[in-house]
Amino acid sequence: MHRVVIVGGGAGGLELATRLGKTLGRSGRARITLVDANLTHIWKPLLHEVAAGSLDAANDELSYLAQAKWNHFDFIYGRMTGLDRRRHVIQLAGWKGMYAPGEVPPTEVRYDTLVLAVGSVCNDFGTPGVREHCIFLDSRHDAERLRREMLERRLAAVTEGRSHRLRVAVIGGGATGVELSAELCDAQRKLAQYNHQQGAEDLDITLIEAGPRLLPALPEQIGASVEKELRNKLGIRVLTGTPVKRAEADGLFDAQGNKIDAEMMVWAAGIRAPGFLRELDGLESNHLDQLLVRPTLQTTRDDDIFAFGDCASCPLGGDATGNVPPRAQAAHQQAELLAQNVASRLEGKPLRPFQYHDHGSLVSLASYNTFGNLLGNRVIEGWVAHFFYASLYRMHQSALYGHWRTTRLMVGGFIAKNTRPLLKLH
Ligand SMILES: Cc1cc2nc3c(=O)[nH]c(=O)nc-3n(C[C@H](O)[C@H](O)[C@H](O)COP(=O)(O)OP(=O)(O)OC[C@H]3O[C@@H](n4cnc5c(N)ncnc54)[C@H](O)[C@@H]3O)c2cc1C
CATH class of the missing domain: 3.50.50.60 (FAD/NAD(P)-binding domain)
Structure with missing residues (x-):
């Protein structure tokens, strides 16, 4: 066969x-x-x-x-x-x-x-020190490692009875870096509800992009709106036009040799x-x-x-x-x-050629906002954008499970949500 x-x-x-x-x-x-x-x-x-x-x-x-x-x-x-x-x-x-x-x-x-x-996998472009000191986001294992390390650093501070403002640098102002930065901010806010020794302000995120603006693959208007939201609403420090040239254990260096201090560094600047x-x-x-x-x-x-x-x-x-x-x-x-x-x-029949249809892009800033452009470059934000963002995953689930089972999973997930903490805490 x-x-x-x-x-x-x-x-x-x-x-x-x-x-x-x-x-x-x-x-x-x-x-x-x-x-x-x-x-x-x-x-x-x-x-x-x-x-x-x-x-x-x-x-x-x-x-x-x-x-x-x-x-x-x-x-x-x-x-x-x-x-x-x-x-x-x-x-x-x-x-x-x-x-x-x-x-x-x-x-x-x-x-x-x-x-x-x-x-x-993430592309480090041969930047010295990145493999040794930065975390990538290539797999579930990487994501779990990042989460667990952040949690352990916080628990250590609480056990030792010291205040601790964790400094995290995210390298790459594309969709992955932007979404991760927002999600980490949101998680810190939720963590503060369970761990009273930690405040929502005890996380310091710097998002670093080599190019002149965030989200270079999306329309300029979206990049500008997202940057404004990250800076003003989430308190994230955004550095554009800042190519990272070297990573060390306690921070990154830009082209001018300026140091950006960070205890944890996540590299999300391109793929190969x-x-x-x-x-x-x-x-x-x-x-x-x-x-x-x-x-x-x-x-x-x-x-x-x-x-x-x-x-x-x-x-x-x-x-x-x-x-x-x-x-x-x-x-x-x-x-x-x-x-x-x-x-x-x-069946010995001729093969059809592939043609890509760009249905637009959506960027989620966790529970804060969602931005994107859909068919014909129409820019959307808020709950409409969030609805389309969430439906991308539902489409993937439908392709794997079929519509009926996806609906049951959605309902089950919704019910289970109320029985679990807002955040994975172990
Ligand atoms: C944080 C993040 C957010 C993203 N958000 C979006 C988004 O909002 N919208 C969007 O369109 N795209 C998004 N992307 C990009 C999207 O995830 C990828 O384009 C997509 O997953 C590519 O699908 P794929 O099937 O090619 O590879 P993958 O989904 O990466 O799957 C590759 C599979 O190959 C397996 N594998 C790898 N090497 C081997 C090997 N040697 N032997 C056997 N198995 C192997 C892996 O275990 C994995 O299961 C995002 C990516 C990241 C990291």
Whole structure:
């Protein structure tokens, strides 16, 4: 039977595995296998909420094994490290569990059609000290680490009976850096309700952007409104036109050698694809290690290998020039097309080209406000913007669970909210 292997069960890969499982897998036309380095999926755009503690990942994560069972695909737990195109196999690293004795040796998985959807990691642009001293926001583990470290620093101050104003620097004034800064501020306000030795003002956030303004990918008006809100309402120090040149244990240095003091530093200034994709068995990649793909989402040098989402460099399609941006909505649209293209490939039919439809962007400032632009660059804010922002995640859930189950999850989540603290406190 034709074997379709999808590597990476993120925003795009899990939607694709689910769609293909429900169609080709269920009817026995192909065997669908998903490989991921983790056992559970959490939608990456939620990571800043996990980092702040406003969302408990344990309540929103989805088990790959369960999703596979419900949707007629197989799941393999493993991290892809290599590829042998001649033999049509991918290589997975060996691993050792926390408790079970012995090690699982490196293994190979055979494919007829391979789809790579391994996402992206933070790009430190080779800035000295960043790897050693900054926290990234690449995975649930990173987000949990950030949250836990902030909590422990606060608990330590309380136990030792000293007052403590925590200084956090967030590097990168794009959507991730902006949303994280706002979410951390909001979390501090909520924390103060549980921990009376800590006030809402005991957090000092500096948001640093190399370019002249925040949110360079969004209209200038949104960038300006967001900056005003962050400065005036949330008390965040915003530094634009400030490229970070070096990180040390207790702060960052700009191009002029000025020091920005910080106890914790979070790097959110751009992305690149995971390093193992660089010239992976002769596949073509760009300077960000993204695999180059044609409009059909097939890699430029191998018809049997597709790539999409953040790890692929894909033309926008139609008359537009440029590449598809690394966004969840792009991964979602590509997963929809790929589900059709993989089926067409099996039937020997021609594949359709991808065309990106930009439905706009939304930036959430936690419970303070939401800004964005929707179709036709119409700028919106407030509850209307928040409604559309929240519906993005609901769309992802619908693609995974279907509408009826998503509705039940929403209702269940709403009820459970009133029985839990406002913030994850452990
Ligand atoms: C804090 C934050 C907020 C964001 N907000 C938004 C937003 O509001 N709107 C928006 O459109 N986009 C947003 N994004 C971007 C969005 O999350 C990504 O564009 C999207 O997740 C990309 O989907 P993907 O399927 O390509 O990769 P991912 O969703 O990152 O999934 C990659 C998967 O591959 C797995 N994997 C990685 N390497 C390997 C390997 N070697 N072997 C096996 N498995 C592997 C990972 O475990 C993961 O499950 C945000 C990103 C962040 C970090």
